[in-house]
Structure formats: C-alpha cells, structure tokens
Amino acid sequence: xxxxxxxxxxxxxxxxxxxxxxxxxxxxxxxxxxxxxxxxxxxxxxxxxxxxxxxxxxxxxxxxxxxxxxxxxxxxxxxxxxxxxxx
Numbered sequence: 001x002x003x004x005x006x007x008x009x010x011x012x013x014x015x016x017x018x019x020x021x022x023x024x025x026x027x028x029x030x031x032x033x034x035x036x037x038x039x040x041x042x043x044x045x046x047x048x049x050x051x052x053x054x055x056x057x058x059x060x061x062x063x064x065x066x067x068x069x070x071x072x073x074x075x076x077x078x079x080x081x082x083x084x085x086x087x
Contacts, residue, residue, distance in 0.1 A: 014082075018047045028055060035059070035067060035083060044083045045072065051079050059083070 015038070022030050034044055051074065059067055066087055072080040 013041060014043045014045050016045050016047070019052075020047065020049050028058065031055065032059075032062065035063065035085070038083075038085045040085050040087050042085050046081045046083060048079045048081075049077050052081075056081075 015034070017031065017034050019027050019031065031046070038044060056069060059069065066085060068082075068084040068086055070082045070084065072082055074080075
C-alpha cells in the first residue's frame with residue numbers, strides 16, 4: 001500500500017514534514033531545524049517529489065548515528081523517508 005503524504009500522521013511520536021510545500025532555497029535549513037527539534041525516539045516522516053540523495057549525505061555527515069534513515073515509499077513523484085532520532 002502506498003503512503004499518502006496528504007493525510008495526517010496520527011501515530012504518537014511521528015511528525016510529518018512535506019518538503020514539497022517549502023521553497024527550495026529554504027528546504028535544507030527547514031529540514032535540519034526540524035530534525036534538531038526532535039527528541040530521542042521521535043520520527044520525522046519526510047515527503048518529497050524526488051529522492052534527496054545529497055540531503056541524505058548531509059544528514060549523515062551532520063547527525064551521524066543519531067539519525068536513522070528508513071524509506072517508507074519510493075513511488076515516482078512521492079518519496080517518503082522516516083528520520084528516526086536514536087539519541
């Protein structure tokens with residue numbers, strides 16, 4: 001079953017972030033700010049229109065093992081990734 005980014009996430013500790021609605025020049029800063037705001041055990045469910053490979057590299061370089069990255073969906077035009085704060 002495909003994930004629908006337009007539906008709210010109702011699970012506790014999972015916070016939606018739809019990057020498609022953020023101006024490109026502000027996206028990375030907004031994403032890093034959102035990740036910094038999460039507590040251990042919380043998840044940011046990230047939706048985007050393309051696979052953000054450069055962003056994933058930047059997140060790994062900045063956060064290291066504090067953030068786990070797991071794809072939820074890789075449907076064309078709708079990439080969904082969970083960023084889980086481990087500590």
